[in-house]
Amino acid sequence: MVAQRENNMKAIQVVGPSQLEVVEIPTPEAGRDALVRVHRAGVCGTDVKVFKGQIPGPRPIVMGHEMVGTVVEPGSRGLVAAGERVLIDPATACGYCDLCRRGRPHLCRNGGLLGRDGDGVFSEFVVAPEEKLHVIPEGVSEDAASLLQVLGTCVHAQRAVSVFPTDTVVVIGLGVSGLLHVQLLVARGIDRLMGVTRSQWKLDLASEFGAAATATIESAEEGLANLSDGRGADLAVEAAGVEATLSQAIKLAGTGGEVLVFGTLTGGDQGLPYYDLYHKELTIYNPRAATPTDYDAGIALAARGRLRLDDLVTHRFAVDDGADAFQAVQESDSLKVVIDFSG
Secondary structure, X not given: OOOOOOOEEEEEEEEEOOEEEEEEEEOOOOOOOEEEEEEEEEXXXXXXXXXXXXXXXXXOEEOOOEEEEEEEEOOOOOOOOOOXXXXXXXXXXXXXXXXXXXXXXXXXXXXXXXXXXXXXXXXXEEEEXXXXXXXXXXXXXXXXXXXXHHHHHHHHHHHOOOOOOOOEEEEEOXXXXXXXXXXXXXXXXXXXXXXXXXXXXXXXXXXXXXXXXXXXXXXXXXXXXXXXXXXXXXXEEEOOOOHHHXXXXXXXXXXXXXXXXXXXXXXXXXXXXXXXXXXXXXXXEOOOOOOHHHHHHHHHHHHOXXXXXXXXXXXXXXXXXXXXHHHXXXXXXXXXXXXXXOO
16 A cells, blocks of 8 residues: 655654754655655664764754655656655765766765755655656565665675675675675675674674674784785775774785775874885775665665675664664664664
8 A cells, every 4th residue: 555645744853963853844745756655764874973963064954865665656757656665866966067977976066965965864755856766676675675775885886896706805894884795795706705893793794694704803914814825805895984994904905906995984093004005006996875776786686685684674763762773873783773664
């Protein structure tokens, strides 16, 4: 049954630094766009930074950019029918700047992100342009669908790097994105793969997902030496977003290797091993966001059962417990935290 439009809806707003409110606001009018009933929305690190005031922007603002929902009112072109389950590409783009015209709208000079630069998806209903909707097949569970937006960004990142099944790869940081990278690399045929983090249960999960070896931060150098016959990693993926793990990725990369900086680093004061960058002639990739084809590829992988996405959802909260969701996402025992807007 297709969800019906209501006059008012619940939404989660941030009204000031670390000030979150569950409010009732008017349900938006779709106009020529599509109206989507939100089922679930994921909470990520960017949302926490918006919540804490570490990312400036308009206040109050409805947070959130990861979601799965159902189309209630199709857009004027009827590209996606009522009743279809979808995710929304949360990046906004102008369509006319040089980067948009070069096919890179995710880097738009005038673009932004839902939930950061304008109202997002932490609400019962969302209006979105039809071209931003990506249909999710029936076989993908609600939990798995909650991971598809971040999966798209991981797919985008891995398109940048050239790995071969015989390569040695290390993933540093085994949160949601790190564990997605592990699974994508296994799907690409990488069997000499090592996961690195401090948490034993996340190391165990990486092993379940196909990592050949795991190591703590302290034992990573020795572990990788054993795995790579002393040559280092052909590819080092940094998925924690702090300067120390980027530094470690550079050190673990072998001569002529690649470093994929997936975590979002905004600064640091320890310095990087710059001589290693030169001496080992490393190539560094710093991907951002995702393109429509990345989301479609991630959805296809999920639909084919190539990835274990359900295992990454550890916490679920009702809308009225939004504050608890933000607390949970900052705890060490959490991976993906989702808020249920389906009622």
